[in-house]
Amino acid sequence: MGDSQADAAGQWKIGIGPGIMVAPTFPGSSSVKAYPLPAQDISWNNRVFSQGPDVLGINVLRGKDYHVGSSISLDFQSRTSSDDPRLHGLPNVHCGPKLRLFADYTWWAFTGSAAMYQDIGGTGQGRTVTTDLVASVPVGRLLLSIGPGFTWADAQYTRTFFGITAVQSAASHLPQYQTGSGIRDVHMNVDATYDFSRRWSSALALTAGRLERYAAASPITESRFELTAVAAVSYRF
Template sequence: MAKQHSFKAATCAAMVSASMTLMLHAAGAWADDVPPPSSSGSQQTDATAQPASKWKIGVGPGVVITPLYPGSRELRFFPYPALDIAYDDRVFSQGPDVLGLNVLRSEDYHVGAALSFDFQSRQEKDDPHLHGLGNVDGGPKLKLFADYTVWMFTGSVALYQDIAGHGQGKTVVTDLYASLPVGGWLFSIGPGFTWADAEYTRTFFGVSSQQSAASGLPAYNTGAGIRDVHLNGYVSYDISKHWATSVAVTLGRLQHYAAASPITERRSELNTLASVNYRF
């Protein structure tokens, strides 16, 4: 997943934002067709009718566009295996959520946990501006999430905890969006924000005295607070019974410690996940 693009520009989360993940999870699902009720003249059809499958399986190619590192003015592009797999709306693998479980769920809400992969990272070789700051690796995170839908509006919250020991701490992503289906199209849009703990902001935006001496950047202390505010957009289209395509975009603006860091070169962020899926 590492094909870098050369032009300049600025999610978690950043990552294919955690907000995009929840949006894809809540808005991108479809229901299997239920067989029609039997009639007195169709005994043979009834005998051979199959119950609706509890499986939902979609696979295909995708691409991720995200900042080269948090606060960067450059973007990088990743080819991405876009999976949308679920069983009985209980166990799922979708987007960066490698394996998830809806502990509580209904048509209106989901509460659960997932093992999620976060692509946020920073390498000194990415930019001369980073020399002396050290590397920050991406890796798996534990995700706890909840979402609730009333009519066309969905509110969601997700907590991400670094479990790989890469200093990425905790982030919490909160989103509110409205969804509107039109024919084979689905449109969603809404605002959100990301909160980050002191460990996360220190890792990505802080500059210790040792890093200052090595990099030439001024020392900079950080703490917990709002990392960014953002706007989410999502569009999907059912091309046919088996084929569908979708694009999820998050436009963000870094805040507080992240915005004022000497590491940050651009406050605006763009995160995009586009995919084409074949549904079995």
């Protein structure tokens, strides 16, 4: 009985701490907004997990070098007319949950990943697909990962955040703008994790991106450059 309980306990990995995310106030904004958030990293048997914005997920397939699965993820992308005077007359876009389908594979120091995000909260944010390739290098207690990626967005997403209908144009005095599906952005990821001890660690994730196509040319867009940063400190039980 004691051994089985120890084995069951050993299948759990639990890390909890405070975190903060800094992101554009709205897609295409030249200003940023800070969001406090929990920095949880909880998993059971490398199968069920809760990590960062992924509230609850499952690795349907998993191995030493790969994962394939799904999760319910929170997305903070939103927009309100109070964010910027230029947005008056445009509809608000609320944040909400998304279904995330993902796959990743690691070979030596390189990890390739792809994730599809589907709006399931009725916020009009449609579907996006993000692909990334990073190289990871351990330096003592520091693990540094860096690499490029891009995001594709469907027509519903670009219409919600970057399109302007005739009615919206009359209300906002911005020109009409029609959008479609295509590359939303290209970006570079830089992630750093440092272990202070066996229990305490810190993490910093930076994503610097450049809006493309419909997102770049929209009258709503103030800046093509996007910077998102997440910092956290966690304690492992």
